[in-house]
Amino acid sequence: MTNAAPSVLVTGATGGIGRETAQRFVREGHRVAIADIRQDAVDALAEELRTEFPGADVLPLELDQSSVPSVEAAAEAVRGWSGQLTTLAVVAGVLQSEGVPVTRLPVEEFQRVHAVNLTGPFILAKHFIPLIPTDGTGSIVMVASYWGREAHPLYAAYCTSKAGVISLVQVLAGELAEDGIRVNSVAPGNTNTQMHQKHLRDEAAELGITFEEMRDKHWSTIPMRYAGEPHVISDAIFFLASDQASYITGATLDVNGGVVMS
Incomplete structure (x- = not known):
């Protein structure tokens, strides 16, 4: 792989969907920065990818996407590694710890979920957009949820955080369209x-x-x-980042077995 290959950052790379996403981009010849909350976990994944795909250019990064200093450090690392970022794939997310009414939902739990699921994608976009090329090849893909499309009682923190991702995608798509940067999301169901x-x-x-x-x-x-198995979500992420989706922006692609029809 050469420095001319497209470069990708995958957050939540050691999770089920993130791992499949990283593997897919590496398999297709991309240079991939894999980021997650624990350095030892991303180091181990990097070794797995280099073993499976000899010559793979993989950058393991410890990243807390809810932390501005952590994201800033990751952006500088990516800048030094590749100079730019063709695709930002925001996969990392957390579930609400339990389903409870709003009156029993601790404010701290609401804030924790939003910090990772919504504030995190905002911080990532803020600091990585300057690295994304404006020649029509750049894209951002975020993982939302079909629970961001419809409200589910007892899960106020999770539903509102993922609804916010869908809205953030539309905001960014409008802001970045003239720069040739596409922004989309995937809405999984049970994976x-x-x-x-x-x-x-x-x-x-x-x-x-x-x-x-x-x-x-x-x-x-x-x-x-x-x-669905994790690869069906990574397939959708890869598609939205590819030239095959060159006229798609501001969209949320449902990959959830049809649950939005239920």
């Missing part, structure tokens, strides 16, 4: 990641039922009757 499986196990334990019963209860609400 079969470790985070999703942990949520199912925790909820099953609370209700005193088996993991399989809880899984079937959740997945029965999906028209396609199963949770």
Whole structure:
């Protein structure tokens, strides 16, 4: 791989969707900066990628996207590594710790979720947009959620944070269109990641039922009757960043088995 190859930053790179996204961009010949909250985890992923794809140009970064100093440091590292950033893929996110009414939802929990899911994408955009080329090749792709399209009782922090991502994408798309930078998002539903499986196990334990019963209860609400594997989300992210989506901006692509129709 040469320095002429497109460069990509993937946040949340050690999670299920982030890992698949990083692998996809590396496989397609991109230089990829992989960022997540723990340096040891991104270092390990970098080694995996270099082993699987000999010659891969991978930059592991410790990054807390809710922290301005952390994002500033990452932007400087990327500037020194590649000079520019073709694609910013904002995958990192957190779930709300439990479903409770607003009257019982701690302010600190609301702020924690928003710090990562909404303030984080804003900070990333603010500091990385200056590195994105304005020749029509640059793009930003964020991971939202179908719960950002519709409100779900007991999950005020999560729903509003992801609704904010969808709105932020539209704001950025309008601001950056004349610069040739496209901005879009993907709205997953239940995706079969470790985070999703942990949520199912925790909820099953609370209700005193088996993991399989809880899984079937959740997945029965999906028209396609199963949770998509992480690669279906990374496929959508890659598509939105590619030339095949050259006339798409400000969009949120539903990749959720049809749950928005339910």
